[in-house]
Amino acid sequence: MKTVKVMKPIFRPETESNFVLYPYRVYHLRLYYRRLGMSDRVFDYFAYVDLYRLGAERGEGFIELQKWEVDEKNVMEPLVDDEEARMKAFESAITWGNSRVISWWLPRIEVVRDELAYKVFWIFERDGTKIILDSLDGSEYSLDVLAGKGKRTCKGPLCR
Template sequence: MIKVKVMRPIFHPYTEERDFVLYPYHIFHLRLFYRRLGMKDKVMDYFAYVDLYRLGAERGDDFIPLEEWNVDERKLMEPLVDYEEAEKKAFESAITWGNSRVVSWWLPRIEVVREEMAYKVFWIYERNGEKLIMDSLDGKEYSLSAMVGKNGRSCKGPFCR
């Protein structure tokens, strides 16, 4: 068993018999400092959720609440992206977002206020004889057989690359 930080699940399947897999993210709270000519400098906060499997970044409204879980290591998906790549992706995402809101001749100075490696929970369960997987943060359900396919090759869902 290993202790990990998990994004607090919002949605749960309506069944007691469920399993889960934990999907890796790095969460950043960044503060952007923009210098502006003839105007007061601008300071903005940015929350980046960097997918450590596919190297994508999403903007959040806040730092999501985290919980500590003791889990079997086999429940964890292995991150494919290291900290430096994740931080670079978060900075790029923050700059793109900030530059669309602030006019400045300079790139912003960026400060990391908080950062955490955490996992998103994907519930695995069965309903009416069909295996399903549910995203614990948005409640979307995916058919496991549609994701994996009969030959193990087709993929339509959150774990597809």
């Protein structure tokens, strides 16, 4: 058994289910911009770095985390190390910050908080089909489709 921090699930299946924990590094960054002839600017930035595909998303805040005691087989191991994740978060923050302020200098960046956290993907069965449910946005995906064995079905707010 292993103790991990999990992003608090919003959506849960109504039936009995298993789960997989997908790795992220969550950052609260503070950007300090110097400006000529004007007051300096300070921004808070929240980055969610995918430790499997090295993508970064901006968040509105630091998501609530829960401690779970889980079997290690349910936890996906990160493919991205801490330094790569930090650089991706900084890159994302600078791109966002530079679109909001004009400065001759790159910002000084302070890491206020960072955590290794896992997003829950629920796995359950409905009408004989195995389904994966994203615990944060409610999207559902057929496991057969993801494995390349069936027709595409997707239910949820972010399905296209």
